[in-house]
Amino acid sequence: MKIKAHWKILIENQLPLIFGYVGLTLMFWGLCALYGVSNQVAIDLVRFTWIPLAVVVGYRLITQYQLMKNFETSFMEQRLPPKPHGPLMGYYWQYLVKEQAQYANEQQRLQNQLRKKTDYLKLWSHEIKLPLTALQLLAENQAQVPSNDLQQQLQFINHQLELLLNYERLADFHHDLAFKWLSVEQIVTPIIQEYSIFFINKGITPKLSFHRAQVLTDKKWLRFVIKQLVFNALKYSTSNSSLEILWDGHRLMIRDHGIGIASEDLPRVFEPGFTGHNGRQQQAATGMGLYISKQVINQLGEKMTISSTLKEGTTATIIFQSAHIKTL
Template structure:
């Protein structure tokens, strides 16, 4: 701000000075004091008034210069202001600047992570596409079951990617209501029926009339990821069991299980564990997304597993959210 604008903003001091002179003139008149005293007072104090006004303008200009330096200052040190209000503004400004810097770093990390995940997803989608290309190259007529299986793998990866992107706007897309567990499971089982048939897996359902107070779309995403993992890591001719127990929904398989060293990290983004590295069929995002959705839906997600003995996924609900 230019100095003359700061001088102009000192007008209350000038007005106050004039008011004081007027009051003194009135006082002298009331008490019949010599009126020339007012003139003498004006003659010997006007430069003091101007000095005060100029001094305040210069002081404020210096303080504003320090505030301007905060915009380009890279050091976290906060410049000292003699005025307590300006010092408080400076500290608040620096805190906001630091928060903005932290937020920018988080966004940069999120952007890098998203790029890494997109690379993983693109690889996962290319795998079934390559399988389809090989089938079409080696055979003039490709069995529909094999085509459906590869298409289902592609669809699963696309759904996972889209749901990951939608999760950023999670709270704007919720519609809670009482949902029958069997009704939520039916389309998921039908979607992956080709895999049940191809691996000769048995499905045992014991959900009876269980109802859940939840968002059907997002909870279906959780169920789909868990069931797809159970199918993917189950050997042929084994059983996948889904049953209700007290305030829980349990999904059990007789698959290869999870190493005890991997269990604490299975909900981390991008973590595939030893199973994913061996089979090279995992993005490490399915359980991460399911866990975060469960947290938002007030569902307690736990996983119990032993190598070569299978895995049990436990979905725990509040007493008021299940009947």
């Protein structure tokens, strides 16, 4: 701010005090005239009070100018100004301290969020390179790439792209919901068909058991969660085993008979970026699939749990509210 602008504001700020002094002086002069008191009394009043008034106005100008300079300097240096004198300015200063603390916390939160997103993108870019590298090797070593191998690697790529896109959509989740009554079987069956190449290549048999029930949910987001759970089950299942998808009253259970999850890893499976022992062994996991699925399920108003026994298998369970279930 320019110096002229500083002084203009400061002088305007003194005008109420000056006008008040003039008004009181005129009122005293009027009272002297009303009661027949000599005008000399009013003149003496002005003569003996204008100097204290000038001192007060000058002090206010200097202190307020210094206060403005301190605020301006602090703003340029992005720091808090010194605590000003006076209860009113002290109150504003305390409020400014609280606002700065809230701003710093918000900046820290955004930086942490950005760092996590950057870390995830690095993991994701690494994982999506794996099927691309596999396709490149297949093309280099074979004149004709088998259809099954090609489809499987393309499914890996599609799965990772869908995971990344839905991770980005989480921030605007509530604007993308459309709740309807849907049959669980109608959601699950197309997913089994979509992942049929994985079932075939690993010799895994799907076992489905549904009752005539509908759930009140968002089709796209529930489908995303179930796809993630089925994909994980296929990924960690042993060859020539089975994968069970069962509806039990108010629960949808997806159970595999695979390598299972270590007991020390179970409490952390929903943490962002956590891959656990299985992910480290396979070196092909972002640790974001279950985290995103858990966030989605929470937003849909349902619950999700994971239970597992090492070397025996894992069961992922989606628990629906009773008000969200309708038996046909």
